[in-house]
Amino acid sequence: MSLVAVGGYGRAELSPRSDLDLLLLHDGADPDAVAALADRLWYPVWDLGLALDHSVRTPAEARRTAAEDLKAQLGLLDARHLAGDLGLTTALRTTVLADWRNQAPERLPALRELCEERAERQGELRYLLEPDLKEARGGLRDATALRAVAASWLADAPREGLADARRRLLDVRDALHLTTGRATDRLALQEQDQVAAGLGLLDADALLRQVYEAARVIAYAGDVTWREVGRVLRSRAVRPRLRKLARSGATSSEGWWRATGGPSAAESRAASGPRSPKASWNRTARWCSPVPRAPNATPCSRCAPRPPPPRPDSRSPRTPYGAWRPPHAPARPWPAEAREQLVTLLGSGRPTVDVWEALEAEGLVSLLLPDWDRVRCRPQRNAVHLWTVDRHLIETAVRASAFTRRVSRPDLLLVAALLHDIGKGWPGDHSVAGETIARDVAARIGFDRHDVTVIATVVRHHLLLVDTATRRDLDDPATVRAVADAVGAQGTLELLHALTEADALATGPAAWSAWRASLVADLVARVSAVLSGDAPNPPEDAAPTAEQERLAIEALATGAPVLSLRARPEPSTEPSGDPEPLGVELRIAVPDQEGVLPAAAGVLALHRLTVRTAELRALDLPDGVDGSVLLLDWRVAAEFGSLPQAARLRADLVRALDGTLDIAARLAERDAAYPRRRGVVAPRPV
Structure with missing residues (x-):
């Protein structure tokens, strides 16, 4: 018998609250002895309060389970011997790896589909304010998938920075487990400052930047690796067609290239034409080359002529378009062609994003x-x-x-x-x-x-x-x-x-x-x-409408505010043809006095009304009517729920004006009742 660590335990990537993934491997000779040993192994682990994911299998059973369950097979790829019969563990590892390599053409597409589904659910780790360090795209799961691809021998992931990115995410997860005391992979807002302090970082922003940088490296490595896997699998799929072409005596390079799944000549010209993002990438990289020397000058080691850049393949995944890492930035100012190519790249639409990510990964953006x-x-x-x-x-x-x-x-x-x-x-x-x-x-x-x-x-x-x-x-x-x-x-x-x-x-x-x-x-x-010099003259104040005069006279007669709340037809300015609700019209007439505007605004805030437009004017009343009235025209919308009754708004406005309603205190009381997230620090103003 042998005790084998699998999964994260097998990779030696345990965090303080991680599960222990253990496999008790036996030859099937004495089931009773195996069961007794399993009890002696599992119960002490449970008594310690540790989470345990365990199984007891023969090598044949483990192999059969791996063939049926992709996730189980991935865990066995990282099997590590802990105790017992080393030969039993070694034989299982050898068998599982051989099966994985033989089944790679079927297993890798399934693994890629799992990664894509997980990314769809969890999002991009490098853009989330509360990222899942394990499940989000660019997280630890994707790093594990890249190890599995490398184990298949079909393709390999870019190595530059990948191990360091994985280590940084593991360090953050360790600090997160220690901070929360829980087995969690989600870096919640309320924990970020404490996790940052545990890692010796300045603040939560520094922590997120470190996490995002690591996720970017892993995500880019995944893009390059899966692209290479697709190329290899396509080339394998067309081998029968190649043999058929060879037997038929076909010698056309165009036919041969199309048979291998490559683009046609026209497609290649369109993809690499002078206005394409790829061409802009190459020319931009070329402008970062050293300044040419005189013909008779002896070049230094940094400026010596370089061989032609290699064609991108699995051995050079960090050069997606055949560019090299330039030694320094282009001359200042840039040549006109370099500027034009940068503009072409920026104006290429959605493809610009992928090209810019490649530029970032190669370090060109920092130079430019x-x-x-x-x-x-x-x-x-x-x-x-x-x-x-x-x-x-x-x-x-x-x-x-x-x-x-x-x-x-x-x-x-x-x-x-x-x-x-x-x-x-x-x-x-x-x-x-x-x-x-x-x-x-x-x-x-x-x-x-x-x-x-x-x-x-x-x-x-x-x-x-x-x-x-x-x-x-x-x-x-x-x-x-x-x-x-x-x-x-x-x-x-x-x-x-x-x-x-x-x-x-x-x-x-x-x-x-x-x-x-x-x-x-x-x-x-x-x-x-x-x-243009033809600005219109300032519009004259419109004459009050009959409704405005009615409200003003009523306000003067009662000596108190008068409100009118009603919906108005909305303008159809939505490009899609669906008008956007802009709220309703609220009209308030108040006898002229101090503090009308702040009191009215406070009442609206108290009732959770969002103000879209506001206009304040002193209304000129008809001859023979003494006094002055302020007319406030608002366009308001409820933050949520339905609009309040006009009678309630009027009652609160009356109380606010006579001082019996302390609006500031009510708003502060409501704000204090909101649940607070522990440990959140307001971001620095930018």
């Missing part, structure tokens, strides 16, 4: 854009944001590529999209810091002085349109004039408009809506009119 290191894998502790800062910048460029026909300078739009949040790697206002960085990067890339100024201005004011449109009164000429002064030119305005939409779409579904789009478009139209 040194400031990128400060935003790489930087978390954004905001429920609206789906991505880390660096991925958000690429997603914004992808979104902006769809708007290049709306602007006169698409190159400036794409570069501004890439740089608009680059200042988040520095303290203070990220727009201000980003302006300085964008100015330097744009000059380094090779834009002229005017274009550098435009890019810097767009980065500095990339939040201006949406903030102004949703928080300020667009009917106020001073508001429109302030935006026009900040923008300065029509070309800059159209760039800002396109970037505003691309930024919001890249942030997440909650950041953009038809309502926001209509407000921003309205503001852009008004600012454009000012910049």
Whole structure:
């Protein structure tokens, strides 16, 4: 008999609260003795309070179980002898590995499907604020799957940084188990500061960046490895066709290549043409090569001529397009062709993401854009944001590529999209810091002085349109004039408009809506009119409607607030044709007195009403009516549930105005009643 560690125990990857995966292996000669020994082994482990996953099998039974259960087979691949008959363990390992290699063409696609299903359920580890270190894509499960692929001998994972990435995730899981005292793999928000302290890291952001970096390495290694597995399996599948071609005497290289599953000549030209992301990748890498020396100069070891780069295969997975790791960044400023190829890459749409990930993995991005290191894998502790800062910048460029026909300078739009949040790697206002960085990067890339100024201005004011449109009164000429002064030119305005939409779409579904789009478009139209010199005259105050006069007279007569709450038909501005609910109209008439606006706003907050628009005016009453009335027109929507009754709103407003309702105290009391998450520290302002 022998005692064998399998799974995580077999890999020596146990964390403080991990299960023990044990297999008692026997030859089947004496079942009673085996059962007695199993009891003597298992019960002491249970008495210690340790979680135990155990089984008792003969080698034949273990082999049969592995053939039926892929997960059991994966666990046996990591079998490690603990005690007893070493020969029995060695024979099982040899048999299981041989079976795995023989069954690899059928087993590896099933393993890949398991990985994809798990990623669909758990998401991308490198983008989650509360990631599952084990199950999410790029986590420990994927690292284990890569070991299994390597054991099949069909393909191997990129080795650079992979072992270190796995070790870092294991260290974080160890600290998480020690902090929580539980067998958990989910790095919850309330535990992150304590885990970071246990690992000697500065804060929770530093912890997440370390986790994201490790996950990125593992995920990229998985992409490369599974791509290679697919290539190998396709080549095996077409061998009968190759033999048939050989017997038929076919000599066409095109036919031979198509028989092996490769693309046609036309497809190859389209995939590697001068405007493709792949071609941009290669040319960008080439501009990072050393500066050529004079013909008679003796090259140093760093600048010596290099052999042609190898064709990507399983032996060189870190060079996905045949590029090499360059020794230094390109000259400053960049050559015009290098700048054009960067713009081409950014404007290629969704394929840009995969190419940029390859550039990141090869270290080219840090050479091209040194400031990128400060935003790489930087978390954004905001429920609206789906991505880390660096991925958000690429997603914004992808979104902006769809708007290049709306602007006169698409190159400036794409570069501004890439740089608009680059200042988040520095303290203070990220727009201000980003302006300085964008100015330097744009000059380094090779834009002229005017274009550098435009890019810097767009980065500095990339939040201006949406903030102004949703928080300020667009009917106020001073508001429109302030935006026009900040923008300065029509070309800059159209760039800002396109970037505003691309930024919001890249942030997440909650950041953009038809309502926001209509407000921003309205503001852009008004600012454009000012910049073109044909701004309309300020509108005169409209005469009060009959309803407004009725409310005002009633408020004067009663000496108390009067409310009117009713729905209004919504404008059909939704691009899809479905109107977005913008709330209902709330009209309040109050005899003129101090504190009306804060009291009304407080009552709305107390009843959980979101204010979409607000307008305050003093109403001119008909002749013969003395007194002054304030009229407040609101557009409100309930945060959840149904709208409150108008009578309740009026009663609370009366109490707020006479001082018997302490709104601040009520709001503070409600806020204190919310459940608090232990250990959460507010993120630093950016």
